[in-house]
Amino acid sequence: MSKPKEKLQSPLEMAFVVSPFESARICSIDFEEAAQLDGVHAVLTSADVIGKNNAICGLGDMPLFAEEEVEFIGNLVAVVVAERASIAQAAADLVLVDYKPKPPVLEIEEAIKLRSFHSDPQELCHEGSSEGESDELEEIDRSFVFSDHVCLQELGSVEVDVVGSGGLSVSIDASCDSLVLTNSIASLVGLNEEQVGVTCERRIECIDGRFSQLFTCAGLAALCSFKTGRLVRFRPSNAPKEMLSARSGQVQARIHLRHDSSGKIKSIDCKVNVDSGSSVGMSDSFRNSLIRHFDEAHSCPQVRVSCSLCKTNRPPSLIGDKDGIALGVFISEELIAEISSRMNGSIHSLREINFSHFMDDENLNNNVLRSRHELIKEAWDRLIKDSSYKKRQEEIIQFNESTPHYKRGIAAVSVKVGEGIESVDEDESGSVEGSRGFSFGSAVAEVQVDSLTGEIFLIRVDALQLSADELRPDLQISEMSASFLDGLRNYFFHGAGETAQELSDSLLLGSRAVPEELRFDLMDHGEKSVRFSSSVSYCLSVSVYQAVRKALSQYRKSLSLVDLPLILNPESVHTAIHDRDS
C-alpha cells in the first residue's frame, strides 16, 4: 500500500464570505471574531490583494474580491483560511459584513434605460455606395435573443504551496492553460512570472469562459498560500454554489437588412446588446469577434454593427471570442434562411452571392485571395460530394412523403473564421494582407424529428475542415468532434440550471447528442495561411439547428420558415410543429 512516507503538513482549507445582495455598498467588514477562532490562519479581503484585483489578468476584467460595493449575488467579500474546512466555515459565518443594499439592474432593457454600460458601444461601419441600382429593396427586421445559460466549467481541486524564496507552486486537478494562469496569479500576488510554477492535469491552449472560474479559485488559493506561507487547498465542494455559478450572459441582437430581388444583401444594420454582468469579463473579446465576423463574412457594401456591453448586477458573463463567432454565424445563417424562404431560392446560391468567402473572385487581383477562394470552393464541393448531400436530399424528400410521423431534414453550412486581426477599426476596406491567417470548414447534418414526441435524433453529421500542417491530424479530428458537440450543447440543447459536471457527464455514454454517424474530414492543401481553429467546428453545429428547422418545415408546409426556438427540447419542437396559427 502506498501510504505517504511521513505525514506532511496538511493543507489549509478555505471558506468564503459572499454577497447575498445583487447590489449593495459595503459599509464595514468585521472579522475580528472570526480571526480569533482557534485554527484560523487568516481572513483576507480586497485590501489584502498585493497585485491587481483581477482573476483573469490579461484576458479581461473580472475582480476577485468586491471592493467598496458588491455587484452580484455570490460576489466574493472575504475568504477565511483555516486548519480544517469546518473551522474555516464556522469562521466565515462569524464574519460580519454591513451591507447597504441598492436597487439592482438585472435586465438588459433596464441597463439600456439607465445607460448602464461598461464602455461606449463599439461600432463597425462600412458605408459603400449602392451603385445606383434602381432595384426595389426588400427589408427584413429580425430580433434574436440568445438566452443566458450555465456554462460548462471545469473545476478541480487546487493546491498551492510556498516554495523556495517566496515563490508559489500551484497544482491543479483539472485541465487548464498553465501559462496564462501563471501570468494571472503572478499579477494577483505581485510576483514575477518565474516565481510561479503551475502544474495541471493537462495543459490546453484554450482560453474560454469555462476556465475563468478555475482561475478565480486558483488565484484565491494562491493568494491565501502567499499570505499564510502554508500549503492551501481549494475544493469546489467547499465553495458556495453562488460563487461558482457561471453564466453565459444574455445577448440580444436586432437586425435590419435590405436585399435586392436576386437575394443579394445590400445593407445590414445590426445592434447587439450583451448582458456582461458586473464586470466586462471576457465579453470584450466576444464583441470583437462578433464585429469581425460581420466585417469578414458579408460582402455587402453597407455594414453597420454596434455592440454594447450592458452592466448589470449579475455575475460576469463568460462569453468569449468563440461565442462571438458562433452567434455571428448563427445570425448570418438565419438571415440567409429567411431570404431564401421569402424568395424560394437555394440557400447555397444565396450564400455564394452574400458571403465574401464564396464570392466570385473576378474583381480580386490579389493572388493570395484568389487561391483562398479556390480552396474554399474545393473544400465545399468535396464535402457536398463526400456526404452525398444531393442524393440524400432526394432520399429525404421521399422519406418525408412516405412517413407521416417522422420527418427528416438535411442542411449544409459553411464557416470561415479570420484570424490574427487585432483591431477591426483600422482596417482599410479592400486591402487584405496575404499573411493573415484564416480557417474554413463546412458541415452537413441530417436529423429526424418525431412529431408525436417532439424528439430529435441526430442521424448523420459530416464535417470537413481545412487542416493545419503543424498539428497532428488526430488532434485536429478530436478537437473538431469535441468542439462540434460542445457548440451543439451550448447553443441548442442546453438544459437550464445544470451544473457543469452534470453537463459534461451527460455528453457521454452513447448519448443521443452524439450522432449515429459522425464523420470528420480534413482537407490537405498547400496554403500556408490556413490555421486550424476549433471555433469553426463549434460554429458548424449550427448545421444541426438548420437541419431541424428544415425537418420541421415539412410538417408545416404552408410556412417554409419555421420559427424555431433556440432550445431544442421535445416541448419546444412539438410547439413549433403544431403551432400553426402563429
Next chain:
Amino acid sequence: MQEDFQLTINGLSYRAAGTPLKMSLADFLKNQSIELSDGLVHRGHAGLLFFLIDFNACAGPVHRLIKPSRTSLISMAERELVAIDSRVEDPNESSLWVKLKAIKDSSKDEDVSLSRMISVGLEGLDDGQGYSLFSDHLSSAIRRNESGMKVSTKHLLTVPISVGRLKKLTYKSSEGELFYRPGTVLEAIRIRVLRQGSCFVGGGLFAEDGTSESGEAVFISLESIDELREIIFEDGHWIVGVCVSLRSFAERLKTKFPLVDDFCKSFRDTHFVNRYTVWEEFSSSGPSSGILTVLLSLGAEVIIDGLDERRRMSLEELLYVETLSSVGEQELISSVIIPEMKNSETITSHYQVMEGPYEKDSIIRASFLVELDPKNRVSDSSIWFDIGSGLPMRFESAEKLIEGRPWTRDLEQQISSVISSGDGIGGSLGLGEEFQKILIQNLLLKFINEHLGEVGQGPSRYEFIDLESELTVRKNS
C-alpha cells in the same frame, strides 16, 4: 469486525484502512497517489477505464465498466478490478488520420462506424474531466478497434474467485460506520432487526446518500447474497433477484420479452446500468431506469421475505394497495416474478421521451401491452405511464378505450377522435400541462401506429459495451 480491506487492481493488491464509507474509488486512488498508468501522465483515475470483474445473473464472468468517482470504495472491497490506460503515447504512430480514413472507407463493415468508436472512447471520461480527454479516448478507441483489443487479455474470462470472500465481511470505517455483507436473505434481515437504524444498500452505496443523518450509520449490503443476484426460470415464471444489475436483467430477458428489449434502448449511462439494480428502483428516490413501468405492464409479482414468512403479491398491489412503506422493518423485497409470455398475440412497446439529447433522465416513460383474442380484438391491455414524479400510473381510460375493439388500421382513427380526456394522468413534470397531455396521447397513437400503420422506425440505438465482448461494440438489430 475489521477496519481494513483489500482490493485488487491489475493484479496488485491495495489495502484500504480507516477510510470513510462514502469515499469513492476515485478519491482513494488519488489520495493514495496510486499510479496505474505507465505513461506517468495520470494521477489517480484520470484517463483510465476501469472494469470490475464480476459475475452475471448466470454466474458467468463479466467485466463491468465503472466510474471510479461514482463507485464507493467499500463496495469494491475484496473485488478485482482492471484498469486500462487507453492512451498509449507512441511517437512512431503513423498518421492516425490515414487510418481513420481507411476505416471510414471500409465502413461496409458497419461495426466500426465512427460514432460507435466515439461512444466507446467517451466511456472513459469521468466526472469533471471535461472534454480535454475526449481526443485521447477517441484516438485510443480507434486504435483499440484496429488492434483487435489487445489490452489486458489475461484478465478476460477469469472466474470471480473473490465472490466467496465477499461474504460475511463486516467493515468498520474510521468514522464509526458499519458495513455488513451478509450471505443470505435471512442473515440480512436479522442484522436489520438487531441493528437499529440500519439500512439496506444495493449495488451503489452512493444512492443511499442522506438516509441516516445520525452518526451511527449501519449499512447492510445486499450485493453478496447469491440468491438476490440470480435469474431463474421456474414453472412458467422468471424469478429475478432484486440485486440483479439492470444490465443482466436486460441482457437475459430481452429475447424473452419485447418490452425488455425496448427498455434497453433507453440505456444511456453504462455505469448506471452496470451498478444499479432492480432493488434500487424500489428503495431510492434517486435516478430511475423506468423498469417499474415495464414490470407493471408485464404483470409482475414480488416476493417479500420476512423473518419467518414469505409473502407474494402483485407489484401493482404492492405499489398501490399496500404501498412501499408497508414493507416492514423486518422485511425485504427479495425478488420479482414475471410470468412467461405465452401467446404470440401480445403486442408491446416501451417508450422514453428524453428532455433533450443530453439528458439521462426521461420526462416520460410508457409501457404498453395489448393482448388480442382469436378474432383479433383487444381482449386485455395494460398501459402504464411514468411521468417522473412519484409512482407510475395506469392509463385506464386508454385501456377502456381500446378494449374490445378490433386491432386494425381504423383503430387510430377511432382513438384519435375519442381521445381527449387523458384521465388519470395528473402530476406535473414541469412541462406544460397541455404538452404533457398531448404527449401521453401521442405515445398511445405512436404505439398503435407502429404496430398497425407503416410508421418507419426511429433510429434505434442501443449497444452494450462490455469487456465480455472484448470491448468491441455489439450491434443489436
